[in-house]
Amino acid sequence: MMFQILSLVVLALASVNAEYKPDCTDPCTCNGVSWKGQFTYPFNFSSQDTNKQTYEYVFSPCGAKIECGNTKKPVVICQIDHSTGSYVVVGASSSVVWAFANESDTNHFTVTYGHGDETVDVTLVGPIPRKGVVSVTVTSQDSSFVFSKETTLTTALEYEFNANIPSGDTGVPLGTVGIVLICLVLGAVILYFIIGSIVMFQVKGARGIEVVPNYSFWKDLPFLIKDGVLFMFQPCRSKKNTYSSL
Structure with missing residues (x-):
């Protein structure tokens, strides 16, 4: 032992x-x-x-x-x-x-x-x-x-x-690249809503919630995501089972 x-x-x-x-x-x-x-x-x-x-x-x-x-x-x-x-x-x-x-x-x-x-x-x-x-x-x-x-x-x-x-880094760390990409995407989204809201308010005369650009799309987005998930798990089958499964 x-x-x-x-x-x-x-x-x-x-x-x-x-x-x-x-x-x-x-x-x-x-x-x-x-x-x-x-x-x-x-x-x-x-x-x-x-x-x-x-x-x-x-x-x-x-x-x-x-x-x-x-x-x-x-x-x-x-x-x-x-x-x-x-x-x-x-x-x-x-x-x-x-x-x-x-x-x-x-x-x-x-x-x-x-x-x-x-x-x-x-x-x-x-x-x-x-x-x-x-x-x-x-x-x-x-x-x-x-x-x-x-x-x-x-x-x-x-x-x-x-x-x-x-000493010193020999390249850009992968994590830094990811952070930069996230910041760029968030920046683009923020600019999209700011500029789009200004255009909707000043040019199209929208007021209230309607100043959000493409409001109908964003309102329906959660339901679209839900339908997409259901389609992935239940392909070629309607909610009422109207069609036969492949």
């Missing part, structure tokens, strides 16, 4: 600390955060790897095409060695994994772009694909994107990057 309780506690802690990986395949946007507008794409920067070799990197997740040698892959991260004129695909949009610290925290997340070119060094673990892992922090600082390190795994050669993007 004690072992079962401890097992449940361990599983609960693991679930709390585990990263949240939403079902996102878009290389630019996921879970309310986006690369759009954070940089001017394609974004170029230079950095040294662990062997002090300087490379130029090109990053473009939001549709701007990258020329990375003769590859036909949808490149997101390209590594360029100007001394040798070589191009290496670090990550492509055909393989994207988003991971957040947890489901409610969108200020710390990683984006992994896979399907990179394979390594040519077979001395350690053989040919393995490259992939770019971008660790992102949403802060009040200016945007930044830097190379961090390379990590050789048994399954991939990871190029790790650190990025800062400014």
Whole structure:
């Protein structure tokens, strides 16, 4: 019994600390955060790897095409060695994994772009694909994107990057759009009654309740709604059952 309780506690802690990986395949946007507008794409920067070799990197997740040698892959991260004129695909949009610290925290997340070119060094673990892992922090600082390190795994050669993007909404929340639409509709209805009443009073000489535009329609509207509801639940049948049901 004690072992079962401890097992449940361990599983609960693991679930709390585990990263949240939403079902996102878009290389630019996921879970309310986006690369759009954070940089001017394609974004170029230079950095040294662990062997002090300087490379130029090109990053473009939001549709701007990258020329990375003769590859036909949808490149997101390209590594360029100007001394040798070589191009290496670090990550492509055909393989994207988003991971957040947890489901409610969108200020710390990683984006992994896979399907990179394979390594040519077979001395350690053989040919393995490259992939770019971008660790992102949403802060009040200016945007930044830097190379961090390379990590050789048994399954991939990871190029790790650190990025800062400014805080703030990346788009208009759906709730705001709904509120705006409701306000527009209410405003239109109010203008309809105000302008219509003025026209009825001044032009047509209506008085009393008759100044309401289309008064007969609004008076009959509740009964029209009632008839519509009855028709929905009792199609093709009159109130006196005069006609046969289909």
